Amino acid sequence: MTPILLALLLAAPAAPQAPTPSDPVATAIARAAPGTRIGLMVVDETGREIVAVRPDERFVPASNTKIFTTAAAFATLDMTAPDGGGGAEVRLEGRDVVLSGHGDARLSSAADCRSDCLADLARAVAARTRIVHDVIGDDSALPDERWPQGMSWNNQVGRYGTAISALTIDDNVVALSVTPGAAGAPPAITGDGYYELENRATTVAGGKTALEETRQPGSHVLRIGGTIAAGAPARTVLVGIDDPAHRAAWRLAQILRAEGVRVTGTVSVRHRPPSPSDDPDQRGGAPAPHAPAPPAALARLAPPPLGEDVRHTNKVSQNLHAELLLRRVGATTGSGSVADGRAVVVRMLGGIGIPRWQYEFADGSGMSSYNRVTPRATVTLLRWIAAQPWGAAWRATLPVGGVDGTLASRFHATPLDGRLFAKTGSLNATSAVSGYLTAASGHVLTFAAFANDVPGDASATAAIDQALLAVAASH
Structure with a gap:
């Protein structure tokens, strides 16, 4: 099997030639649904090409985008020290309490929270005052910039497309519990009161659970529809939010009240709208005036090292954390x-010597359909x-075939069980997997595989x- 033969098999505009038994890679690729465009490149430890199928065509990479983002993070940020630079802080401004975020993805309001x-x-505020406005x-x-350019708007309601903010709480999702009722009756739906719930779901006897969540962007009305099977256990539904800073302040107000602090005012937010000065290609002119320094913080958190967060991000393909x-x-x-x-990613790739036309990114997670990258x-x-x-620490953040993360159910009980380390990706009509594998010879091969234009289901x-x-x- 050679790259030339593979190219002939896969590039024909009409029905492909029948692959021969001596070409197992071509045989495998030919099993993809008609119309699927596959790119695959594999090299050995010296960089010699073993397989090259459309290596220089551009593909939508889906969550393989996270390879580029997390590599830039390892190359740029401190992965080992506590993340004091990203931690949230709380301060008093007169009678108001201000909760500020600095890009930490792990701030938690869970009742059993042990870190961050x-x-x-809230306890730092309660120690200083018993009443706030x-x-x-x-x-x-x-x-x-809450959503990446090129992300489908209908993803906003779910956890995979929740809004991005410097002040993030509980992965910027709200958990609902859906408990079936009697057959033909609506289920019971409970939340924490953040959303106004519109229950249009039905309990069905002998049917399947297929719940649907819909919400118009910017609306606090959440509609739950679909079906839940009678007698089924309660189902947890995770719903995305539009304004994480508001949600975090709302949760802080709840916890303050539980700590005995009286909140006499409202929950509000402070955002910084994007401006031309936020784009490195449009900067120029006089620098923006500096805002007055805020009062000293009552307390600031120091989350665990960022290396732990990158591991979580790559293992489960966490979009918010990547962004x-x-x-x-x-x-x-x-x-x-x-x-x-x-711009940092572009400089990194330019320093490596990757031509600029071989990639284009609109986000850091892969939710954008504007992203493009070549297997090479x-x-x-x-x-x-x-x-x-x-490099070894970064590789350890990748899912392992047949073992964990998004590869836990792939390659199990095969020769690559525990011997393939790779980032997966999935989006509309797109799938990807790229990383490293240990071949039968014991040599480590590097590979990138993309499938685009996958038809239907x-x-x-x-x-x-x-x-x-x-x-x-x-x-």
């Missing part, structure tokens, strides 16, 4: 805008990462996995 806890900040959520440490990492990277040289983060650019970056002092995952198994078996 909002309750610790307004509770203000301040996320102006970063520009107010905040991109903004944190951008804050090292600019305002913390998406454009600043992209991805493999080049992965090989560069492996040569860095932090089809999946290209099995075809890609079989191709990688074939490569591993023959090298």
